[in-house]
Amino acid sequence: MPKVSAFFAKKTTKKVAARISNRDGGLYFYEVDTLGPVPPSVFLHASMLEARIQPKGKIMVNYPTDSWVNQNNPLEYPYDSPEYSNTEYRGEPQLLTPNMKHWNQFSLDKLGAPPNLPSIYDEEIPAAHSRARRIYMLATFCLLKKLGFVYTDRTLGHNIGTMLVSRTGKVLSWGVNTGEYRHAEVNTLVGYFLRNPTETNLPVDSVLFSTLKPCRMCSTFINQAWNGGKTRVWYGMMDEGESGATPLLGTQSTKFTGGELELDVWELLSESGTLDSAIKAKGTKPVQVAYQGGKVDLYDKLSKSGGSTRKMSAADWVDKSPEVVALLNAAVTKFQGKAGKARDDGPIKSVLLYLKDFVK
Ligand SMILES: [Zn+2]
Known part of the structure; x- marks a missing residue:
């Protein structure tokens, strides 16, 4: 033998x-x-x-x-x-x-003409481009609705979406969670490398938007694909549980400033009034989630509720929380509202026109 x-x-x-x-x-x-x-x-x-x-x-x-x-x-x-x-x-x-259809099922069809922005990568960018960058974050939340992936059981994975965008605003790949290892980030990375088989790194100065802070596994993959610290991650929701407790992204680049965008997104969403009771201005109060028959703060108190020092990963409740589902819905409403108006001719309009049919 x-x-x-x-x-x-x-x-x-x-x-x-x-x-x-x-x-x-x-x-x-x-x-x-x-x-x-x-x-x-x-x-x-x-x-x-x-x-x-x-x-x-x-x-x-x-x-x-x-x-x-x-x-x-x-x-x-x-x-x-x-x-x-x-x-x-x-x-x-x-x-x-x-x-492999599981890895490249996330088609890039229906995207319009790329907006060709000067840069959504740089930390310091003009206010109009900063707003355009927030549109990408909103659109990333919309991805979960795009395929009807807002669900309340775990058979298909968690409600997490990611989008890889070039420095100039072109969508390079995207994904949502579809299983235990097929996290949104993994689907996005594999989708990118399937489309670009000669590449072994993410493009320089590309930007990864994720609705939730990437877990340790995905952080490592992103870290390894980072191409010398030139890819930046922005996330919409913090995960202070075990899965999100990784220094990998943060130590790789001091430019990892997802928290700033987190506030931007929450502020944007709260403008609609949909989540006023849950999201305070500037995100200073955590979103509350349903947990064991009660309500607890989004990412701080789950450990105490269970009598354990172990903090649940946000990914474990992101599907179950009506507030988080409301957050996703609010993002879609916000995006569609902006896409419906899109009056000015600046970068926001070009980004909305680019993404509008894609995230529908
Ligand atoms: Zn992950």
Whole structure:
């Protein structure tokens, strides 16, 4: 009987993730040379989900996971190193072929002519361009509605959306959560690298908008695709739970100032009056969410409610909270209201015209 370690020894030039099937004892693996910084273990895991295989077994890898998992807060994901793999297996290893439509289902059709802004990347930009940048954040919230992805159960993933935008305002890729490993950011990154197969990094000075602060896993992928600290992340909702507790993005670049936009977005939304009771001016009061029959502040008190010091990730309640769903709806209403008017000829109008049919 061959050993799994013998298989890994033959694969030293490629990143490989493998698992032994509980069903037939066979060794299944996925290898990847491209598709950016997302490791093959994520693709392997996705393949298992697509094949309706319970992804509980060990996934073995021949590359160090500590490069993409924060060692201080190890993720409870079933990865293991090849040393584990003295397990015997029967038959020949089989290469899994993931269903890539899950990764590139997020079409860029219906986008209008790109606005060609001077820059939405720079920290200091004229007020009109800063407002245009906020439109992208609103549009990212709209993505969740675009595919009817506002749901209240977890079978399809969480209510989180992301959009990758070039320095000049062209949408390069987007995604929403569609599963345990297919986070919105992962779908967005893989979608970008599928469309640009020769690239291994995100474009210089591109901007990633995310409705929720990226989790540790996604932060690591973004970090690795960052191309020398030149991609900036803006997020709409803070996650102070375990998943969001990563210094990866923050330490990579001092220019990571998502909080500023968080206030902008909340301020924009509260203008509509829809969420006045939940969102105070400047976002100084956290949004409240329904939790265990009561209401608690958005990201500060969930740990105390459960009698545990462990803070829930915001991703765990983002689907369940009527207030967060209201936030999403308010963003859509706000965007559509602005798109319906779009009077001035400045950058806001060009961005709204560009995105209006896309996010519909
Ligand atoms: Zn994530």
